[in-house]
Amino acid sequence: MSSLPLAALGGGTEITVCVENLGDSPELWIGGQRVLITRIVRAGGVGPGVPPCDQVVAHTPPNYAGAAGIQIVASNGQSDQHLGAFTYVDLLEISFINPAVVRVSQAGAGDEVEVVGYGFNPGLRLRAWQSGREETAVEVEPGDDDLRLYSAEKMTWIVPDFGGSYRGFVDVEITDARGRAFSLPNALFYGRLQVDRVITPMAVGLTGPLTPITSHQASSRHRGGPEPRVDLRDGTSHRPPVGGLGFIKYDPEALENAAPMRASGTTTRP
Numbered sequence: 001m002s003s004l005p006l007a008a009l010g011g012g013t014e015i016t017v018c019v020e021n022l023g024d025s026p027e028l029w030i031g032g033q034r035v036l037i038t039r040i041v042r043a044g045g046v047g048p049g050v051p052p053c054d055q056v057v058a059h060t061p062p063n064y065a066g067a068a069g070i071q072i073v074a075s076n077g078q079s080d081q082h083l084g085a086f087t088y089v090d091l092l093e094i095s096f097i098n099p100a101v102v103r104v105s106q107a108g109a110g111d112e113v114e115v116v117g118y119g120f121n122p123g124l125r126l127r128a129w130q131s132g133r134e135e136t137a138v139e140v141e142p143g144d145d146d147l148r149l150y151s152a153e154k155m156t157w158i159v160p161d162f163g164g165s166y167r168g169f170v171d172v173e174i175t176d177a178r179g180r181a182f183s184l185p186n187a188l189f190y191g192r193l194q195v196d197r198v199i200t201p202m203a204v205g206l207t208g209p210l211t212p213i214t215s216h217q218a219s220s221r222h223r224g225g226p227e228p229r230v231d232l233r234d235g236t237s238h239r240p241p242v243g244g245l246g247f248i249k250y251d252p253e254a255l256e257n258a259a260p261m262r263a264s265g266t267t268t269r270p
Contacts, residue, residue: 006121006178007088011062014038015070015086022054023074031068031088033061065090065118065152089152092119092180094172094187097157101192106161110146113188115155115172122149123177128160131169131186136162159188167191 007013017028028037041055056072065088071081094117102111115126122142129137138160142149146158159170172187248260 006123006176007060007063007068007086009062009065009088009090011060013060015058015060017056017058017070017072018051018053019056019072019080020053021074022056022072023076023078025075026056027073028056028058029071029073030058030060031063033063035059035061060086060088063088087121087152089121089176089178090118092124092174092176093117093182094174094184097172097184097187100187101189102159103192104165104167104190106159106190110158110161112156112158115157116153117174117182118153119176119180120149120152120155120174121176124149125175126155126157127173127175128170128188130162130166131171134171138162162190 007015015030019026022040022042026037026040028035035058038057038059041051041057043051043053045051060068067084067087069081069083070085071079073079094115096116098114098116099111100113102113120142125139125141126147127137127139129135140147140157140160142155146160148156150156167190169186170188170190171183171185173181173183175181
């Protein structure tokens with residue numbers, strides 16, 4: 001038994017069911033509803049071996065989104081059914097992608113996101129490109145390693161690697177075999193913060209790591225720091241914290257020798 005994989009929610013989609021040993025006066029049920037058989041084409045009725053089986057042609061009734069089964073009942077009471085023979089699809093639309101922010105570089109194992117919407121089906125194609133640059137488009141479809149269809153409302157997608165470290169928005173478009181299309185501009189943003197390298201302060205020639213100092217200590221030692229202030233509550237004096245920017249000297253090929261540069265940088269007085 002065979003049929004088209006998709007049908008509209010409002011019904012009216014023509015389907016053809018191929019049946020062996022059909023018999024006379026059969027009944028056809030779609031999604032639990034009995035439907036009118038439009039015509040029957042017997043095996044070999046068009047020519048030798050064409051069609052290869054008895055064909056029952058009918059139109060689908062209205063139904064809810066999701067899979068629907070087909071059952072055919074012969075006049076002698078014998079029946080056969082095909083569960084999930086085709087899928088009723090809703091409007092083709094992407095509601096949102098979660099998460100909407102992914103890493104700048106997708107080299108290696110890419111980030112996996114959920115695509116949530118309506119009308120997803122096996123005949124769908126998904127295209128994504130750098131916003132404003134459609135020539136960079138990457139296309140996938142359900143069954144590929146990067147796109148998995150779970151239901152008419154959900155897919156999981158491993159976002160593409162555009163090469164290098166692209167930072168910016170990505171537009172996404174979906175189309176299907178029925179000619180429907182939906183575009184979602186700026187659907188994703190490539191720009192999530194990530195750690196590429198960690199620098200551990202270490203002085204060359206010393207046996208242990210340098211002792212970290214605060215910007216207040218650096219300011220006091222090398223620039224004199226702000227003037228002490230007197231606490232009117234108890235008469236004690238103290239120096240307020242000072243914000244600052246320090247510098248690190250390092251060689252990308254020898255990060256183990258990286259160390260902060262003393263007596264350098266800037267401070268911001270309150």
